[in-house]
Amino acid sequence: MVLISRWRLPLLVFATLLSLTFLSASLGQTPRLAFSDSAFLLLAEPSVGTFNRVSKSIQLRCEAPTTEAWAMQMQSPPIAQRVEAGEVLCLEFDAQCLDQTNSASGELVVYLQQADNYQGINQSGSTEKISVDRVKAHYACCVAADRNFPANIVMATIHCGLRKQSVEISNLRLVLLGKVPPSDWPFSQLPYEKTPADQQVLAEASKRIESIRKSNVTVSVIGDDGRAASGAMVSLKQRKHAFAFGSFSEDTPLLETKDAEIFRERLQQLFNRVTLPRYWADWGTDPDEGKRKADAIASWAASNGFELKTHVLLYPTFFPKRVMQLRNEPERFRREVDLAVADALARTAATPMVAWDAINELRDENVLGELFGNQYYSELFIRANQAQPSARWFINEYGILAAEPNQDSNIEQYETRINQILADGGSLEGIGMQCHFQGQLTPMHKAKEILDRFAKFQLPIEVTEFDIDSRDQQTQAQYTRDFMTLLFSHPSVTGITVWGFWEGSMWRPNGAMYRRDWTIKPNGQVWKELTQETWWTNEEASTDALGQATLRAFHGSYDLEVSADGRKATRQIDILPLDQQVSITLAN
Numbered sequence: 001m002v003l004i005s006r007w008r009l010p011l012l013v014f015a016t017l018l019s020l021t022f023l024s025a026s027l028g029q030t031p032r033l034a035f036s037d038s039a040f041l042l043l044a045e046p047s048v049g050t051f052n053r054v055s056k057s058i059q060l061r062c063e064a065p066t067t068e069a070w071a072m073q074m075q076s077p078p079i080a081q082r083v084e085a086g087e088v089l090c091l092e093f094d095a096q097c098l099d100q101t102n103s104a105s106g107e108l109v110v111y112l113q114q115a116d117n118y119q120g121i122n123q124s125g126s127t128e129k130i131s132v133d134r135v136k137a138h139y140a141c142c143v144a145a146d147r148n149f150p151a152n153i154v155m156a157t158i159h160c161g162l163r164k165q166s167v168e169i170s171n172l173r174l175v176l177l178g179k180v181p182p183s184d185w186p187f188s189q190l191p192y193e194k195t196p197a198d199q200q201v202l203a204e205a206s207k208r209i210e211s212i213r214k215s216n217v218t219v220s221v222i223g224d225d226g227r228a229a230s231g232a233m234v235s236l237k238q239r240k241h242a243f244a245f246g247s248f249s250e251d252t253p254l255l256e257t258k259d260a261e262i263f264r265e266r267l268q269q270l271f272n273r274v275t276l277p278r279y280w281a282d283w284g285t286d287p288d289e290g291k292r293k294a295d296a297i298a299s300w301a302a303s304n305g306f307e308l309k310t311h312v313l314l315y316p317t318f319f320p321k322r323v324m325q326l327r328n329e330p331e332r333f334r335r336e337v338d339l340a341v342a343d344a345l346a347r348t349a350a351t352p353m354v355a356w357d358a359i360n361e362l363r364d365e366n367v368l369g370e371l372f373g374n375q376y377y378s379e380l381f382i383r384a385n386q387a388q389p390s391a392r393w394f395i396n397e398y399g400i401l402a403a404e405p406n407q408d409s410n411i412e413q414y415e416t417r418i419n420q421i422l423a424d425g426g427s428l429e430g431i432g433m434q435c436h437f438q439g440q441l442t443p444m445h446k447a448k449e450i451l452d453r454f455a456k457f458q459l460p461i462e463v464t465e466f467d468i469d470s471r472d473q474q475t476q477a478q479y480t481r482d483f484m485t486l487l488f489s490h491p492s493v494t495g496i497t498v499w500g501f502w503e504g505s506m507w508r509p510n511g512a513m514y515r516r517d518w519t520i521k522p523n524g525q526v527w528k529e530l531t532q533e534t535w536w537t538n539e540e541a542s543t544d545a546l547g548q549a550t551l552r553a554f555h556g557s558y559d560l561e562v563s564a565d566g567r568k569a570t571r572q573i574d575i576l577p578l579d580q581q582v583s584i585t586l587a588n
Contacts, residue, residue, distance in 0.1 A: 035076050037093075037172035044072040048161050057170035059098070065163045065405070069109050072161035076174050078115040083149040088142055088177040089121065090186060091156045096136035098166040105440060106132035106167040107405060109159040110141040114149065121154055122146040131403070131440030132167050133191035140186035142177070163405045187471035190441060192479055198444040202482055205448075205489035212491050213243065213535070216579040218550045221543050221562050224587050228547025232564035232586065238537045239572075242555035243488065244307060244354075244462065244495025245531050246273030251293055252505045253300050262518055263502055264304075270513075270528060273307040273354070275464070275497050280340045281318040291347065298351050309355040309497070311464070312396065313344055313384060316365040330371045337368070341380070345387040353391040357432055357464065358384050360396045363413055377417075378426025385427040395421070396432035396464050401450055403440040411450065418457060431457060432464035436499065436508070441468075441479050444486055455492040462495040463487060467511030468523070476511075477522035484530055498527075562586060 037058060042051035048071045049062035062072055076091075083089065089112050097106040108130040112121050120126025121143055128141040145154070156174050160167070177185070194202075217236070223229040247270070252263045267274070278285055278294045285291045301308055314337070326333040358381055368376050384393050395418060399410040421428045431454055442450075454461055466483075468476045487493045500506035501513040501524070509516075513524030520528070537553035553575050560571045560582065567586040 035174040037170070039077055040172060041075045041077075043075060044161075048072045054168075057168050058172065059166070059168050060160050061166045062161050062164055064161075065165075066161050069159035069162040070157075072159070074158040074160065074169075074172075076156045078152040078155045079174075079176065080151055081176075082151050083121070083145050083154045083176065084179075085145055085147050086179045088144045088180055088185060089154060089156070089174070090140055090142040090177050091158070091172075091174050092138070092140045092186060093172040094136055094138050094170045095130070095132045096168055097132045097134050098168055099134075105134070105403075106165040107162050107439070108132060108167070109162060111157045111159065112141065112143040113155060113157065114153050115155045116153060121149065128188075129438050130188060131191065131438070132165075133193075135191065135193065136168075137189050137191055139188040141188065142185040144182075182471070185471065188439070190439070190468075190470050190472045190475040190479070192441050192475050194482075195443065195445070198482075201444045201448050202485060205485050208489040208491075209485070209535070212577075213488060214537075214552050214554055215575055215577060216550055216552050217573070217575055218548055218579070218581045219543070219560065219562065220581065220583045221547045221549070221564070222583065222585045223547075223564075224567075224585065228543075228545075229564055229586055230543050230545050230547055232543045232547070232549075232562055234541050234543060234549040234551065235559075235561040235563075236537060236539045236551050236553055237559045237561070238554065238556055239559060240272050240557040241531070241535070242557075242574075242576075244273045244309075244497070245271055245527075246275055246307070246309065246495060246497035247271045247501050248275040248277070248311070248465070248497060248499045249297065249301070250277055250505060251297055252502075254293075254296055259502075259504055259518075263505065266501065266514065266518075268304065268306075270501065270531065271306070273309060273495065273497065274301040275309045275311050276301060278310050278344060278348075279312065279315055279318060280320065280344065281315070282320050284318070285344070286320040286322075286340075291343075295347060298348065302351050307354045308351060310344075310348060310353055310357070312357040312360040313341060314358070314368070314380065315360040316367050317361055319367070324367075327367065327371065333371060341383065345384065349388065353388060355392045355394060355430065355462075356384065356388070357396040358393045358428075361398060362395070362417060363397060363399075363410065374420055375424050378421045378424035378428075381421060381426035381428050385429070392429045392460065393427060394430035394432040394462065394464070395428055396434065398434035398436065398465075400454075401433045401442060401447055401463065402435045402437050403442045411453070415454070422457075428459070430460045430462060430494075432462055434465040435463050435467075435483075436465060436511075437468040437479070438470070441475075444482055447483070447486055448490070451486075451490050451492060455490075459492075460494040461490070461492045462497070463493070464497055465499040466496055467499045467506075467508055469508040469511045471510050473522050477526050480523045481526045481530065484526070488530075488535065501527075560584070 048064050052059045091110055110128045112126045126143050130139050219234045221229040221232040252260050276298050285294050323336045381393055397414050400414055470476050487496050503509045503512040503516045506512045514520055535554055539551045541549040541551055543549045555575055558573050560573050562569045562584050564586055569584050569586050
């Protein structure tokens with residue numbers, strides 16, 4: 001990742017600002033050096049905003065937000081000493097949003113980077129987006145250097161120009177912690193304060209789950225004499241949820257390693273659906289090798305009894321470069337797109353897909369609409385549905401449920417797009433909402449309002465990509481519990497898919513449920529508890545004088561067993577959203 005900073009000041013200027021302080025072991029470590037807030041250079045283009053130093057704090061006001069957030073930034077001097085591979089650099093500060101309206105929040109982007117080329121000090125990630133709440137909180141952004149860096153190279157910046165905001169920052173310092181494990185790094189606390197409105201939403205959600213996710217099943221037991229068998233024991237054991245609790249999986253299950261073996265076991269224990277990667281891109285299925293890998297993952301998941309969803313038929317942001325070069329030749333461009341669609345549908349025709357993402361993140365790239373007209377999108381859904389009518393075809397977008405600077409605008413655009421596809425006759429059958437949370441967590445009452453708003457389409461809604469990128473594990477777990485409860489309680493929601501669950505195979509490792517050593521994290525405990533205990537049915541009851549027993553169970557697939565006087569009968573049944581009756585005979 002290239003980290004951009006527009007102000008390239010001579011190191012001599014930085015040297016005049018240098019303020020080195022050796023700090024005590026407040027974090028259980030003795031940092032090698034630190035820059036206090038007085039050493040940071042405050043840079044803002046006049047048209048964007050202003051900084052002011054007030055007592056021991058820095059107040060910033062951004063009046064003209066820009067996608068180029070670097071147009072307003074705080075910049076440390078380069079560290080005057082060598083930074084070795086494995087050493088951890090940490091930028092810490094306290095911050096609060098000064099705008100005290102209910103919807104107020106600030107947004108900062110922290111970069112730990114090189115002063116000469118503005119690239120990160122760790123190729124796996126050297127940036128963190130921070131959401132600043134109205135209540136003052138402590139933030140810590142830590143990165144371990146992935147190689148040695150000479151003196152006067154490593155630095156930190158905070159980009160502040162992403163949104164209109166007033167933010168106060170205090171206790172700003174840059175420290176080098178040394179070679180310490182991630183478990184000892186300080187972390188930013190996720191701001192998550194439940195209002196009375198949120199508490200009410202969650203209380204109603206818990207009650208609604210009992211109503212909409214369970215049904216009664218009345219089992220009538222008949223003896224071999226044809227009479228009702230009273231006192232028979234009826235056992236109902238759940239095998240699978242009707243609701244989709246899924247995970248994205250790349251090729252880890254195909255590997256012959258100990259980690260892969262554990263991965264396969266956990267995947268089967270915790271999830272009933274697998275979302276399969278199939279990206280038509282240079283790094284995906286454009287090469288034949290990528291096609292074969294995608295086929296192999298799908299084959300493994302199908303043979304192991306998972307529901308299958310494929311992501312994605314078209315992802316315009318990442319079309320192969322050879323195809324994007326044809327934008328000025330619409331006919332050739334269209335031919336390549338049509339061939340890719342036909343190939344993906346043909347290669348998966350024999351695999352029982354329950355769902356597909358037909359098109360992904362259309363807001364970011366409208367190349368198809370620009371070249372072929374917006375009618376193309378409805379045609380895509382029609383074509384896909386004709387090829388695989390048993391699959392449900394979704395549109396997928398981000399920044400809808402998960403908080404973004406332009407969330408309200410994103411929602412309006414998504415509604416407009418869905419309305420357009422449906423009006424043009426497209427067989428759009430599901431609404432996908434990505435939920436990659438980082439610094440800001442959507443309050444429960446607002447999340448419910450958004451779900452209610454899209455429920456008007458009377459289409460299934462699914463959270464297609466869920467994770468919380470944070471090392472604040474307790475808040476991560478609490479929000480996971482609340483968010484899952486809200487989703488499971490909403491009558492329009494049919495599933496939630498996490499975007500990976502193991503730190504060793506996850507695009508944002510902090511969002512994982514299992515650490516690299518396979519110890520479970522608090523959010524993983526929440527997922528396991530809710531899906532396999534709280535929302536899971538294993539019940540027993542005795543039949544009454546009429547030979548009947550009524551049990552209430554979550555919707556899904558079950559093993560039904562009836563026994564009396566040494567006789568036993570078993571059956572597999574599905575419990576559906578309507579109350580139902582089952583008759584079973586005990587034979588000698």
